[in-house]
Amino acid sequence: MDLMLSGKSVFVAAASKGLGKAVALQYAREGARLTIASRSLERLAQARDEIKAETGVEAALLQMDASAGEDIRNAIRTAAAASDGLDVLITNAGGPKGGFFSDMADEDWLGGFELNLLSTIRMIREALPFMKTAGEGRIVNLTSTSIKQPIDGLILSNVFRSGVNALTKSLATELAKDGILVNTVAPGRIGTDRIAELDGKRALEQGRAVEDIQAEAAKQIPLGRMGTPEEFARHVVFYGSFANTYVTGQSLLVDGGMVKSI
Template identity: 50%
Template sequence: MDLFLKNKSVIVTAGSKGLGRAIATEFAREGATVLIASRDEKNLQETVASIKKETANENVTYIVCDVKDPDAIKAMVKKASDWNGTVDILINNAGGPPAGKFLDMADEDWYHAFELNLLSFIRTTREVVPFMKKQQRGHIVNIASSSIKQSLDNLVLSNTMRPGIVGLSKSLSQELGGDNILINAVGPGTIETDRISELNQHRASEQGISVEEVKTKAEQLVPMNRYGQPAEFAKAIVFLASGANTYITGQSLIVDGGLIKAL
């Protein structure tokens, strides 16, 4: 199947590690022109070098961008559009919000999670949509969490903010379908990244058990008996954001090895 990704202009936010890095790698493998963004320049440099080496695609670059900073978002989209003349594909992603329960969270925690996990998607989308409208074509995939289908223990910030991504994606699919701009949300179940290691450490110290035990117990809950790998997640994103996807929009997909039982 041709994914029609050669020379397409792609932005992947939070692209230096974990899911974002895997997504950027798969786009590069398909011949796209990829801009990744996150906060740590050294990680970004290493990731760009590694993606170039792995995919033999030289059209990969980075910009330092904290997605909580609206000016940095503008600079990121300007860099991609100056480089390629447009933005064809946006993958909205960000770091995860802190773990914790409702009474652990003060106003500043809620503002932080809103800015990081919802407002950043809104701001970045606002910058790219004019390019997509102009060319009457575009794909946006918003990375959420399985908490869009089933709330997660001890993650009240995620359980509250991520469903907003679904509402945003659905609204945009209605407003922008006529411009041939397709928007979907994808929630990872448990995909083996640093984020999962951090959450497992948190759970281990809460429950007084080892991190290995937390992992084994979690894997036993997955019908496929294992965590997912970032590349497995990335392939779903790349298909949804590709020219091969011409009619799936406004949907929420969970990539979780069968973990979530909700319909």
């Protein structure tokens, strides 16, 4: 299938590693003009080199802290200026602090809000003028399966990722007249550093081996295993492509059937 992404300008946030890097690599495979952003220029450079080695596409690099409004403004505008517009925006940010309600002070709530919800709002706000000028655009917000089924010990993620999903649904209606499609793609247990970190924390808290935690989690997934970043990325890139012409306002869970909600 031709995803009609050749030459399109694509901005991927938090793309120095994990899911963001996998998504950026998949866009490069489709021939997009790619800008990748993250806090760490060193890791971004490594990601750029990996992407170029595999695809021949040299991504532009922009340092951006997702919690900093000025960083987001400068990054989106720079990317659009360099590529004569912006066709696709992938919003993404690292996970907020883990813990339960009793663990969280005001600064934790404010930090989670800035990192995961306000960053998405800011990125979209900066991208929209370029998409409206073009008369079309695609926005994909990366969240978590917590938008459908809360995850114990991740209350900040549960709350703010769900806010991103509500934003997606609202914007899909508002922006349809402008030819802009907005969707959410939510990873379940995908093999990333974030999952390894959370598994390690649970193992330490429970005095168990990490392997036992992982085996137990795999039993809750009908497909019996974690997903790979590449498997996740393929779904993101379809939603954020111009082969997608009629899907907007939706939330897709890439979780091997883990979440049982209807």
